[in-house]
Amino acid sequence: MKTIGLIGGMSWESTVDYYKIINREVKKKLGSPHSAEIIMYSVDFAEIERLQAAGKWDQLTEKMIEIADKLERAGADMILICANTMHQMAPKVQAELGIPLLHIANAAAEKIKAEGLKKVGLLGTKYTMEGDFYRKRIEENYQIEVLIPEAEERDYIHQAIYQELVNGVLKDQTREKFLRIIAGLKNQGAEGIILGCTEIPLLIKEEDSSLPVFNTTELHAKKAVKLALK
The missing domain is CATH 3.40.50.1860 (Rossmann fold)
Structure with missing residues (x-):
């Protein structure tokens, strides 16, 4: 089983569903008591929201690249950004990774x-x-x-x-x-x-x-x- 890297907290309310769905799907496909191998980095959404509102997308891109790199170095085999809006910088994040970023x-x-x-x-x-x-x-x-x-x-x-x-x-x-x-x-x-x-x-x-x-x-x-x- 490959390890899934999640960039979550945008917001944590929906990141909870990512965690549940992924584990339920693994259990469904492999049977109980299987669960997923996941590494998650959960951000403080207040900072993300502030930068979005200020139009500081370059700064947000740098932040996503930094987090994705941490997940890759921690052993993730793929990256998911758990938010649609933050895929605005997905191509630049992918360019810095040696593993796939799954585009939502x-x-x-x-x-x-x-x-x-x-x-x-x-x-x-x-x-x-x-x-x-x-x-x-x-x-x-x-x-x-x-x-x-x-x-x-x-x-x-x-x-x-x-x-x-x-x-x-x-x-x-x-x-x-x-x-x-x-x-x-x-x-x-x-x-x-x-x-x-x-x-x-x-x-x-x-x-x-x-x-x-x-x-x-x-x-x-x-x-x-x-x-x-x-």
């Missing part, structure tokens, strides 16, 4: 393509929805069109993530608003929805949505297990 957008896009969908909506932080590092990767590498909500809706989603979801606050009224946004994307032709922030699956479940949802936390974690057991 690839994990989502592979599942979407396998389902035969051609157009999907993307929910996430404003950095993820409005930047091209995520949508462009999916559109160019997998030929899947990615739609994003209107500007006011993007503001709402972003605020809900940082003020509620990263703190483990799950409100029915927030869920209802997210579902209205999903309905709007469906009206624009979306055939599925990428839950492109690892906290959103804490709020929105498959049974809540009028469209198939792609839980990036789960897909990313399962891809790591597949590689670890290959």
